[in-house]
Structure formats: structure tokens, C-alpha cells
Amino acid sequence: MTKEKIVLAYSGGLDTSIILKWLQAEKNYDVVCFTADLGQGDEVEEARVKALNTGAVAAYALDLREEFVRDYVFPMFRTSALYEGYYLLGTSIARPLIAKKMVEIAEKEGAVAVSHGATGKGNDQVRFEMTAYALKPDIVTVAPWRDWTFQGRADLEAFAHEHGIPVPTTKKDPWSTDANLLHISYEGGILEDPWAEPPAHMFKLTVDPTEAPSEPEYVEVEFLNGDPVAINGEQLSPAALLAKANELGGKHGVGRLDLVENRFVGMKSRGVYETPGGTVLYHARRAVESLTLDREVLHQRDALSPKYAELVYNGFWFAPEREALQVYFDHVAQSVTGTARLKLYRGNVIVAGRKAPQSLYDKDLVSFEAGGDYNQHDAGAFIKLNALRMRVQARVKAKADAKEPAQV
Numbered sequence: 001m002t003k004e005k006i007v008l009a010y011s012g013g014l015d016t017s018i019i020l021k022w023l024q025a026e027k028n029y030d031v032v033c034f035t036a037d038l039g040q041g042d043e044v045e046e047a048r049v050k051a052l053n054t055g056a057v058a059a060y061a062l063d064l065r066e067e068f069v070r071d072y073v074f075p076m077f078r079t080s081a082l083y084e085g086y087y088l089l090g091t092s093i094a095r096p097l098i099a100k101k102m103v104e105i106a107e108k109e110g111a112v113a114v115s116h117g118a119t120g121k122g123n124d125q126v127r128f129e130m131t132a133y134a135l136k137p138d139i140v141t142v143a144p145w146r147d148w149t150f151q152g153r154a155d156l157e158a159f160a161h162e163h164g165i166p167v168p169t170t171k172k173d174p175w176s177t178d179a180n181l182l183h184i185s186y187e188g189g190i191l192e193d194p195w196a197e198p199p200a201h202m203f204k205l206t207v208d209p210t211e212a213p214s215e216p217e218y219v220e221v222e223f224l225n226g227d228p229v230a231i232n233g234e235q236l237s238p239a240a241l242l243a244k245a246n247e248l249g250g251k252h253g254v255g256r257l258d259l260v261e262n263r264f265v266g267m268k269s270r271g272v273y274e275t276p277g278g279t280v281l282y283h284a285r286r287a288v289e290s291l292t293l294d295r296e297v298l299h300q301r302d303a304l305s306p307k308y309a310e311l312v313y314n315g316f317w318f319a320p321e322r323e324a325l326q327v328y329f330d331h332v333a334q335s336v337t338g339t340a341r342l343k344l345y346r347g348n349v350i351v352a353g354r355k356a357p358q359s360l361y362d363k364d365l366v367s368f369e370a371g372g373d374y375n376q377h378d379a380g381a382f383i384k385l386n387a388l389r390m391r392v393q394a395r396v397k398a399k400a401d402a403k404e405p406a407q408v
Contacts, residue, residue, distance in 0.1 A: 003030045005057070005111035006142060007102050009128065010035050012047030015117040018156045019144045020054050021163045023115060027142065032109050033059040036098045038068050039181030039243070054165060060105055064097060065181055069238035072097050072317075073182055075326060077281060078226045078333040080289075080302065081309035086259050087271075088278045089312050090183025095124055096317035099131035103139065113140035120146040123264050127315035134318035173202065181242050183255075183275040194260050194270045205246060205274040209253030209347030216345035218352060219248055221284035223340075226333025228281055242277045249276025252344040264314040280342065280349055287340035287354040291361050293332065301332050 006023055010016045010033035023029045033051035037044040048061035072093050083089055102114045114132055118124035120143065129141045150156055159165075174189030184205055190196055200208060222230040229235060231244050249255050255276035263269050289298060304325060311322040338356025342349055364372040 003028060004113070005030045005032055005106075005109050006113040006115055006140075007032045007034055007106045007109065007111045008056075009098055009102055009114075009116045010047060010051050010056075010059070011117070012043065012050045013117075014153070014156055014160070015145075017050070017054060017165050018150075018159055019115065019117055020051065020056060021165055022144055022148060022159070023142065024055055025163070026148070029113070030057045031055070032057060032105060032111060034098075034102055034105050035059070035061045036094075036101060037061060037063045037065060038094055038097075038179075039065055039239070040179050050166075058109065062101060064101065065239040066237060068094065068097055069181060069242050073242065073278075074227050074238055075330070076308075076312060077228075077278075077285065078336075079308045079325070079329040080282070080285065080305050081312060082282075082305070083309040083313045084259070084261055086257055087261060087273065087309075087313075088183065088257075088275045088282065089309060090180065090273060090275055090278065091178050091185050092123070092127065092313045092315075093182065093317075094180050095127035095315065096131045099128045100135060102128075103132055103135045106136070106139065113142050115142040115144065118143065118145065121263075121265065121267065122269075123313065123315065126264055127317075130315040131318055175202070179204075181239060181246070182278050183273050186272040187269065191270055191272060198258065198272050202272070203256065203274055206250045206256055206276050207253050209256070212253040212346045213251070216343045216350075217248065217252060219280065219342045219344060221245075221281065221340050221342065222338075223285065223288050224337050226330065226336045228284065242281070245277030245280045247277075248344060249280040249349075250274075253347040254344055254349055255279035256347065280344070283349040283351060284340035284342055285336065287342075287351045288336055288338040288356055291338060291354055291356040291359040292335045294360065297332055301329065304328070 006027075006029040008016065008020060008023065008031050010020065012035070020031050020033065023031050033048070033056040035044050035047040035051070044061050048059045051059040076089060076093050081089060083092070099114075105111070106114055116125065116128045118128060125143055125146070129143070132139050132141055150159065175186050175191050176188045178185045186198065186202060191198065220232050221228055227238070228241055231241060231248070236244060255274055255278065257273040257275065259273065260268055260270045293301070308322065308325050308329065311317070311319060311325070316322050335358065337358065338354065340351065341353035343352045362372070365374055
């Protein structure tokens with residue numbers, strides 16, 4: 001009897017290696033594994049080979065780096081989105097692409113279900129499954145961490161030993177990581193104590209700011225119609241540009257973040273992030289936008305950005321409200337053409353200059369020196385008109401106070 005197929009988002013680590021065998025032994029599926037190359041390096045091909053050696057009937061390893069940056073990271077960057085004021089959404093923005101490819105592979109392979117290694121406490125389960133349902137409403141989703149009886153690492157290692165699955169016998173670094181071209185995230189283990197400082201040897205993309213070069217480095221980032229297109233005069237593809245920004249930012253200790261955030265499922269969690277290139281590009285964009293965006297457009301854009309960030313964080317990438325907001329943000333970003341000059345120094349990104357061919361900055365108008373067509377006398381009437389409602393309130397209050405009986 002032919003078994004039904006399921007597509008598993010597979011990393012090759014302990015959890016997904018166990019899940020592969022569990023789906024076969026306990027759920028009677030033929031498992032098709034999928035590993036997305038979002039910039040992790042050699043481990044992608046290693047995961048594909050391991051999946052086949054562990055019993056997968058097929059294994060895909062797809063290079064999605066350009067698509068990831070071009071169609072997901074850069075559109076998100078156009079919105080200036082930060083979750084809870086800090087987080088550049090490096091893990092969040094990768095999940096809809098991974099889930100989209102899972103659904104495409106499921107259709108190609110004739111699979112009836114998809115599966116992932118996200119726990120029942122986290123955000124990723126929502127992001128994977130919301131995307132799957134949005135793209136294929138009748139797809140079955142299997143979340144082993146919500147279904148199986150394993151309680152922790154010891155149970156997983158025992159299952160691995162029973163089924164001959166190679167896994168590390170010790171865990172040198174007691175935390176979990178997730179990496180792509182935009183960032184690396186760290187959580188769990190010793191990081192679950194929000195008072196504990198992250199170990200110095202944990203970080204991979206950035207040097208310790210205290211050990212960064214003693215001399216600052218100037219970097220120029222060029223934008224065209226909303227997207228970064230060149231660094232230091234070199235035109236680069238989206239993925240190559242982000243990789244270059246990572247190299248420059250990481251060298252100077254830029255982009256570390258230690259955050260206690262609010263998960264969509266209702267609990268707080270502590271995450272530590274490295275986003276060197278994203279941090280560099282964020283500040284470069286804001287510098288160019290300061291010249292090219294109208295005041296009210298910029299303020300309205302910034303008012304909507306937190307909502308957009310929340311939608312991405314919570315897994316609503318393919319929701320109609322996110323797509324509608326994207327149209328607005330993309331329209332606003334069309335005028336963002338120009339160059340930012342940044343100074344990178346020991347964990348800091350300092351704006352050292354900005355220019356734009358259609359800058360709204362008018363030196364003659366704003367100068368303290370004589371010139372321009374601004375009549376300073378007009379400011380008096382402007383101020384009075386804007387203060388009118390407050391003046392009315394003050395007069396009403398004064399009349400009311402005058403009628404109060406004397407206090408004994």
C-alpha cells in the first residue's frame with residue numbers, strides 16, 4: 001500500500017532529524033525533506049545528504065538567497081519596520097518564504113501534509129502554518145512538538161539512539177540558533193535568564209565592540225527607488241549587497257541586540273540577535289529618507305510601520321492587510337533615491353552625510369543667513385492660529401476659576 005507523503009522543513013539538527021524518523025515510524029508517512037539555503041553555507045548540502053541517509057524518500061536543498069533578500073527582506077526594509085522598537089525581524093521574515101516553498105514542493109511531490117520543528121510555545125509554528133493555510137487551504141499541518149510525548153533532549157537522544165540517528169552526544173553551547181543572510185538569533189538554554197549576559201564566544205557575525213578596530217570606517221550606501229543598490233560605489237545584487245553590509249558591520253561590532261519580546265502566543269521571551277548588515281542599511285535608509293520624504297508622508301509612514309512589523313512578526317505575510325500596506329509603503333519608497341555616508345565605529349552607526357538628486361532640503365530656505373523666499377514675519381500669524389484652541393481653553397478655564405467661591 002502506497003504511503004502518503006509529507007514535506008518536512010529540515011535543518012539536519014537534533015529536532016528535525018528526530019522528527020523525520022518519527023513521521024515515518026509513528027505517523028507512517030513517506031517524508032520529503034526540504035532545506036532552504038538562506039545564507040547558512042555548507043550546512044545546507046550537509047542537511048540534504050543527512051536527510052537521505054536518515055530515510056527521506058527525497059530531499060531538496062534550494063538556494064533562495066536572492067529571492068529571500070529581493071522579495072522579502074527589501075520590501076520589509078522599505079517600511080522601516082522594527083518590532084517593539086528594536087527587532088529587525090530576521091527570523092520572522094524568513095518563515096513565509098520557507099513555508100511557501102514547502103507548499104510548492106508538496107504540490108510537486110503530491111504530498112498531503114507539511115511539517116516543521118517549531119515548538120508549541122513559539123512564533124514559528126504560527127508563521128509556518130499561517131502561510132501554508134493561506135497558500136493551500138486544504139493542506140494538513142503536522143507539528144510534532146505539539147503531538148508527541150517526548151519531554152526534552154534526553155528523550156530525543158534516546159529515540160535517536162534507538163533508530164540509529166547520528167546526533168551530538170554533548171551540547172557545547174546550551175542555546176539554539178537560527179541563521180540567514182539577515183541575522184543570527186540565539187535563544188533558550190542559559191539565555192532564558194534575562195539577567196544573564198550572553199557569553200562572549202556566542203556571537204558569530206560580529207566582533208565584540210570593545211575589540212573592534214580603533215579607527216572608524218566610512219561606508220557609502222546608495223539607494224534607488226527605495227532599495228539599496230550599491231555599497232562604496234560597487235553595484236551589487238540584493239543578496240551580495242546584504243552580505244557585504246554584514247561584513248562591514250560585523251567587522252565593527254554593529255548590530256547586536258538583546259531583547260525581551262512579546263510572542264504572539266502570549267508569553268515573553270528573551271532573544272539575542274546579530275543583524276550587522278540590516279542595522280547598517282536601516283540607518284542608511286533613514287538618512288536618505290530625511291532628505292527625500294515629505295514631513296507628513298514620513299510621519300504617516302512611521303505611524304504605520306509598527307503595525308506592519310507586528311503583522312510580519314505574527315505570521316501574517318500573506319494576509320490581505322499586509323499586502324495592502326505593502327502597496328502604500330512601496331509607493332512612498334519610490335522617492336527614496338540618494339546616498340548615505342556612514343561612520344562605523346565600535347558598535348555604532350553614525351550618519352556622516354547624506355545627499356539626494358531630488359532632495360527636499362533647501363539650504364537657502366533654512367539658512368540663518370539672509371536669502372530665500374521665506375518671510376519670517378509670517379510665523380507670528382502661523383503660531384497664533386495653531387495656538388488658538390489652547391488660548392480659548394485657557395480663557396474658559398480662567399473664567400471658571402474666577403467664579404469659584406473663596407476657600408475658607
